[in-house]
Amino acid sequence: MTVELLRNAVRPYAWGSRTTIPELLGRPVPAPHPEAELWMGAHPGDPSRVVGQDGTERSLLDLVEGDPVGQLGQRCARRWGGRLPFLLKILAVEEPLSMQAHPSPEQAAEGWAREEAAGIARDAPNRNYPDSTAKPELVCALTEFHALAGFREPRHTVRLLRALDTPGLTKYTELLAGQPDPDGLRTLFTTLITMPQPTLDQLLPEVLDACVRHIKEHGEFDTECRTVLELGEAHPRDAGVLAALLLNRLTLSAGEALYLPAGNLHLYLHGTAVEILANSDNILRCGLTPKHVDVPELLRVVDFACGDMPVLDGEWASSQGRVALYRTDAPEFELSRVEWAADDRDEVWLGAPGPEILLCTEGELLLCSEDGSKVELRRGESVWLPACDPAVRVRPVAGPARLFRATAGTCA
Template identity: 45%
Template structure:
């Protein structure tokens, strides 16, 4: 099934990357995310059918998803594939577990928040494990850094609050105490510390940690998320490298283009670096304070021309990157999304140009994939167990 896939425009997106991928003129707006899937917030449309992919699946879950997937996840596509085009930093955010999502969704319903209310954080009852696979060099903040290293950087500060933060970070539970304090300060007190940090970062921007804070302050001046960014670990992924972000791990994507497979969810708890709603209480409820948190996912060979990115413990997702060459044939088993990022391909008889995507239903267990270029495939990890 050839798909027509929606693009979401956010302020942090690129005005050119996704239009170039899709082979059309830029809209003049920042275009941030290409969504390929059946999430009700922005489902793909089946070309020639007119229905959303979500409606096609709902009409015949067994044929489109297969019995195993329906038994495990219900009559819905359990995964979502995105392309991210990051031109300026995203918000610092965390994602919930399934249990936390169910609780949060119910609480916001009870509070009378409509699904499109900008104060709403929970748009479904699902968790959102996600992985970023770099297409270009890709920068991200993922997880807390070693508190002792941050303390060493802050200790020379002449500002009382920053030097005091260094002392707190050296305590056993200092990271959690400091994060909770900084995120719950009243606005005036937070503004004072953010101003001191911004000045410190400007004066010491030859140091990598402060250089990053200085750069973020230019994009988000006076935002208390700068305090949290100071505590996070900076990663730069080369093309083809990947990092998995578990529930509760704070993260922010800073620049570059990436493919992002995730469970089909739009639940995002924002902690800062954003003009959008920041749900501090909920962030503090689900945040994990252990240093680290980012899980590197090295690709492993899955067959000729195929690399697979396995994520332990997440059975919704199995991402593959296929290098297609003329004369070679690969097979894909439904339910599966196929997205061409370079060159062209034919999936189950459907021709796909660069930027095009298709859905392979479970009724086609061994669809052929041919062409000349690079395609990403996304299915469940249940297939691997069969």
């Protein structure tokens, strides 16, 4: 066995940061253009490259396709059809993303078959399902990370809408007040995102003015109102700004995570995070984007269950409290975080009966395999560990240090 580094693709989306990813990778800052995501995995659109000891590079996608059992393990290869089921990312969110939800496995399979039968090209801008798989996600903050996720408890939303105290909003507020449950949320959400543009053009400025007044009066919902104003400035005349009033507003501290299962409507606002997700491109957008929005299909996918979103701290699993596991029901992935204090040099054994990607986000680490091969893993670097390789020992060279470990789900 030889421990091998990965060279990973950077995705230059407009909402990204010009400093976060370049600084993480030790490149000049600022970058010429926004850099939004660093991809680690075997996604067909931008697979990682495995760098050999002699400097040669091979596509991780080609390695997996050429030897699925050796790279993924028999169970994982069989369960996912010879495909690496997860993708690991660094997110550098400078500006809000689109509001979106992802389908369940059944919805994805049905939608993909329907669009295939209709002859819609897989790269067409109006394609909702470019593949047939689900796309659950987990995002873990590296810095303070801001997001909207899941529908707020309806009675709390009624309090927010009444606090804005604007006449144009009253009938919508009372619509939810009369049915403060998931069905009421569905009705109000559908009403807002299908609102005729002339009606929206009249209501939205009124709501934004009410948010300004609420902030000046030091109202209870200051953070929610500032978020709506930010979205309204970036996306004038967009119904998604009103839909944002219905979602939980969350601020994650470093190490805290959100799990976003199928149907969860969400929007990342600002911050840096590690994200692990199923290796899929299926996205149903609600708004706040120039990209395709299919409202009827979105309504088929969105889950209107409501209440506070659970924030995951990670369960300290083993190795004297160094390994924290973020438990979810996603079969495609599992994420854990390994922490060492400044004066800690103890080794941690890492290994699983399946594929792994290890990512260093702080400090410098030494990885040692049973055959004696070693590699130093610096901040921003990652390695691929195929299923056919034995466990590795990891310890800090310089601390404090932090490592993220991505594997296939335990039920894969």
